[in-house]
Amino acid sequence: MEEVEAAYEWVEKKLVYRPPMKGWQSALKDGLLEAGVLPYNGFTLDHIYGTKIGVMLFDREGQKHSVVELxxxxxxxxxxxxxxxxxxxxxxxxxxxxxxxxxxxxxxxxxxxxxxxxxxxxxxxxxxxxxxxxxxxxxxxxxxxxxxxxNPMVGQGMGDNLMNIVVVPFPQPVGVSLLEVVGITKFDSFSEYCAGLSLSYNLTRRFFDGF
CATH class of the missing domain: 3.50.50.60 (FAD/NAD(P)-binding domain)
Structure with a gap:
């Protein structure tokens, strides 16, 4: 397991980047902490209870990186x-x-x-x-x-994770941000947030009518 852990850490050092915390993501982080999703774990790759800042595959210049670069x-x-x-x-x-x-x-x-x-x-x-x-x-x-x-367990107990989507419309444009802030609760559920997606009212209705 130590070799596996070391391999993951090596890949993380080569490919992942700390996201810039701008207005929308900072507000979400503060909201999660105010709602009691504690503690605040800062920037980490570990999936642990509380509020944290995750990673992204885009560098500061907006260039996306993939495993091919390894x-x-x-x-x-x-x-x-x-x-x-x-x-x-x-x-x-x-x-x-x-x-x-x-x-x-x-x-x-x-x-x-x-x-x-x-x-x-x-x-x-x-x-x-x-x-x-x-x-x-x-x-x-x-x-x-x-x-x-x-082996009776192979192929068993598989399924997609349940997901709920909440769209919050804003009257003014919001800067684009990917899934950066993560809130992980002790109910074994977690929430992620992105911003800057422009959708018309009709397109939004058609999207959710499909569920």
Missing amino acids: LKYANSDTIVVYLYAYVHKILFTTKGRPKPKASGVIYQDADRVFHKAELVNKAMNELLMLSGVGPTTHLKAHKINRVVLD
Whole structure:
């Protein structure tokens, strides 16, 4: 876990920036504190109770940064980047082990040619189940008969986070700001705020009528 934490901290140092706290976001911060969303944690990347200032991917000049920029720190002699490549299956081995261990992947390149790779980066629930990891009854119902590991929790308990949107109209223009101030309550809910989006009355009605 220490290596994972160190990797996150390294990425954060390269990509994220502290947002400028302008009028609207400062007012929101003060409002959250007045409403009792305490303590004030200042600028932090941790998801902890209270009011905090988060991060953004835009620098002071308004330039957006993405994970692609991390490639410039890589060793070009030891890394190859494939575009439009798709992983189809995770390979497992039980050689010398009581339990299966991921040993590689089968992926398809942009020319639709299949290859084997030795490393596994990450796997989502769908890919795990296609590879034979998941609830046995569910796998066999989808004709995945080679069960590598019967894990009843794979693919379970998933769903979108519930979200409520509140639009506050202003008679005067409000400066553009992204999700900078965050209020995290002990009810395990949190609120974020942005400003500067210009919407007509009819467009706003059509947007909310869709819910």
